[in-house]
Amino acid sequence: MMRQAGRYLPEYRAIREKHGFLEVCKTPDLAVEVSLQPYHAFRMDAVIVFCDILVPAQAMGMDLELGDGGPVLANPVRDSVSIGKLRSFDPEVETRFLCDALRQLSRTLGSAVPVLGFAGAPWTLACYIVEGRSKDGFPAAKQLFYREPATFRMLLDTIASNTARYLQAQIAAGASAVQLFDTWAGELTQADYRAAALPAVQQVIREVKVAYPNVPVILYSKGTSHLLDSLAETGADVLSLDWRIDLAHARRRLGSRIALQGNVDPCVLLGPRQAIAEAVTAAVQKTGGQGHILNLGHGILPNTPVENARLFIETAQSIRLSASAKAVPQ
Amino acid sequence: MMRQAGRYLPEYRAIREKHGFLEVCKTPDLAVEVSLQPYHAFRMDAVIVFCDILVPAQAMGMDLELGDGGPVLANPVRDSVSIGKLRSFDPEVETRFLCDALRQLSRTLGSAVPVLGFAGAPWTLACYIVEGRSKDGFPAAKQLFYREPATFRMLLDTIASNTARYLQAQIAAGASAVQLFDTWAGELTQADYRAAALPAVQQVIREVKVAYPNVPVILYSKGTSHLLDSLAETGADVLSLDWRIDLAHARRRLGSRIALQGNVDPCVLLGPRQAIAEAVTAAVQKTGGQGHILNLGHGILPNTPVENARLFIETAQSIRLSASAKAVPQ
Numbered sequence: 001m002m003r004q005a006g007r008y009l010p011e012y013r014a015i016r017e018k019h020g021f022l023e024v025c026k027t028p029d030l031a032v033e034v035s036l037q038p039y040h041a042f043r044m045d046a047v048i049v050f051c052d053i054l055v056p057a058q059a060m061g062m063d064l065e066l067g068d069g070g071p072v073l074a075n076p077v078r079d080s081v082s083i084g085k086l087r088s089f090d091p092e093v094e095t096r097f098l099c100d101a102l103r104q105l106s107r108t109l110g111s112a113v114p115v116l117g118f119a120g121a122p123w124t125l126a127c128y129i130v131e132g133r134s135k136d137g138f139p140a141a142k143q144l145f146y147r148e149p150a151t152f153r154m155l156l157d158t159i160a161s162n163t164a165r166y167l168q169a170q171i172a173a174g175a176s177a178v179q180l181f182d183t184w185a186g187e188l189t190q191a192d193y194r195a196a197a198l199p200a201v202q203q204v205i206r207e208v209k210v211a212y213p214n215v216p217v218i219l220y221s222k223g224t225s226h227l228l229d230s231l232a233e234t235g236a237d238v239l240s241l242d243w244r245i246d247l248a249h250a251r252r253r254l255g256s257r258i259a260l261q262g263n264v265d266p267c268v269l270l271g272p273r274q275a276i277a278e279a280v281t282a283a284v285q286k287t288g289g290q291g292h293i294l295n296l297g298h299g300i301l302p303n304t305p306v307e308n309a310r311l312f313i314e315t316a317q318s319i320r321l322s323a324s325a326k327a328v329p330q
Numbered sequence: 331m332m333r334q335a336g337r338y339l340p341e342y343r344a345i346r347e348k349h350g351f352l353e354v355c356k357t358p359d360l361a362v363e364v365s366l367q368p369y370h371a372f373r374m375d376a377v378i379v380f381c382d383i384l385v386p387a388q389a390m391g392m393d394l395e396l397g398d399g400g401p402v403l404a405n406p407v408r409d410s411v412s413i414g415k416l417r418s419f420d421p422e423v424e425t426r427f428l429c430d431a432l433r434q435l436s437r438t439l440g441s442a443v444p445v446l447g448f449a450g451a452p453w454t455l456a457c458y459i460v461e462g463r464s465k466d467g468f469p470a471a472k473q474l475f476y477r478e479p480a481t482f483r484m485l486l487d488t489i490a491s492n493t494a495r496y497l498q499a500q501i502a503a504g505a506s507a508v509q510l511f512d513t514w515a516g517e518l519t520q521a522d523y524r525a526a527a528l529p530a531v532q533q534v535i536r537e538v539k540v541a542y543p544n545v546p547v548i549l550y551s552k553g554t555s556h557l558l559d560s561l562a563e564t565g566a567d568v569l570s571l572d573w574r575i576d577l578a579h580a581r582r583r584l585g586s587r588i589a590l591q592g593n594v595d596p597c598v599l600l601g602p603r604q605a606i607a608e609a610v611t612a613a614v615q616k617t618g619g620q621g622h623i624l625n626l627g628h629g630i631l632p633n634t635p636v637e638n639a640r641l642f643i644e645t646a647q648s649i650r651l652s653a654s655a656k657a658v659p660q
Contacts, residue, residue: 016481017447044549137597137628137631138594139596139597139600139631141631142595142600143597143600143601144598146597146598146601146605147601147602148599169466186553187572187574188573189573189576189595190574191573192595208650223516223553223574224573225555225556226555226575227574243519244516244517244518244519244520244556246519246520246554246556265472265519266467266469267467267469267476268476269472270469270473270476270477271470271476272474272476272477275476282649284402298467300468301467303469
């Protein structure tokens, strides 16, 4: 469940009352505790480590502040000199807290429950690094891309190689799968996606696969109905799609070679309860329940009632149970 | 050019230094002046009257504030009692300033230059009316839609009938065409679009057409790659699409019965200049230049250089000139 450790859980809010967001990320005991909160509450099939996609930007030398208005990188990078100064970082040094949290999580959970690592995809991270904050359409990032494509490619290269090592380190520390978040891929036309975002995400996945050919890579993107064919070329094993893509259409279009993840509208979890059960059932029916990781189409909303999150997961689990009962001859 | 009277123009900023946004909307002389600024600068093919899509929400009884953080409706409407209190307004009374501005514009421009009126589409206006402000995914609006579909439909009905009368009044006052802005249609799945947004926008267009069968209705939407077939059922004469939809795909999919408008990425206008000319040419080539109103795919950015806006328009005009030269036997 996207953002499964988060503000909708009272036990998470209790931790955050005492500790800042980045403090939780950087204190393995706290990161482990909040990562496990949803698992203890709902027993979902996997635990995703608690962190933020901008942590690597900080490790590359940027000033990261996480305030109420969203993350801010106070020193946005907009020319080749600043890009050249971005550091290649050693994940076991600069982001050791994350590796420690993953080691602790995988030790705690054992082999029965997979732990997921994650990172921002290069284009999305570049959006923040150039823009400095979330901004509709990311005009500064696009301007750099249009005006100085070679400079922008250098930035994507720097991010991609750092991201590949960062994910490799997470796998070495115990992640059974990794997810890339390309939240802003959907801002791009197909031509621009293919020119900028696609080669960079391909590079990350290729490098991860060279070291760990059997570790699944999940790629999330938002608003990418127009990019489905290109997403299939990324090398990802699983495409995590937002609520606006019809999963039956995606399955027809992409075939069964690529697993799908998603894609219930997080607003559905605000209620009513009947709509939640219907949305879960509809999502599973669209893929036939094969090669499908049920999930939300975007992050769970902070005002989601806990009992609705529970219903979302329990409905999915009951569908699976009834499917396996049918699969076993009576 | 979407948001063609706006902050990218120094003469607009000069007016806005002395007058608030709503003050400009509500003072016909000022609204006419800023509406004509881009026409005087660039001589585009049409002038769109200066106003805001939330003006009708105010006329329906909501408290509208337009601050730096975007528009705010201080008294969001979230239950059937509040919805029942929304007023049906008389456009020639509550929004007479807009009708006056249109009369003045059409008198000034004569028949050679069409003047466009506009309104928000019901779903998009409902998003603001329920949420109170722009918020990622409009969760409060969707929650109301999921939890109380009959209540939400009542809200859409109220908005739709007000909007139809509002557009009729604009046409009566001199608008040669009207545009509906369904900026947030793309937040909806296809099923939800068909259940909520589509019937309401159909109602508006149907009512406008009953009174003015020959006045073209343009429908803008953003992020609606997954909704193309449904958009074709709205009754709109022209679909204005954002930059992420491939116009060639849209034309193949929708045929030539519906004209297309758009769809250059407004970020392209930040430069470089060569990319602007290329983007205009590419957009026109994708439709063959037939049944196509060249436009941006979203609002022009405030930091767009004026000379780039000029190049956008001049490139389009030169393509048209060369096309008509070819069409006339030498």
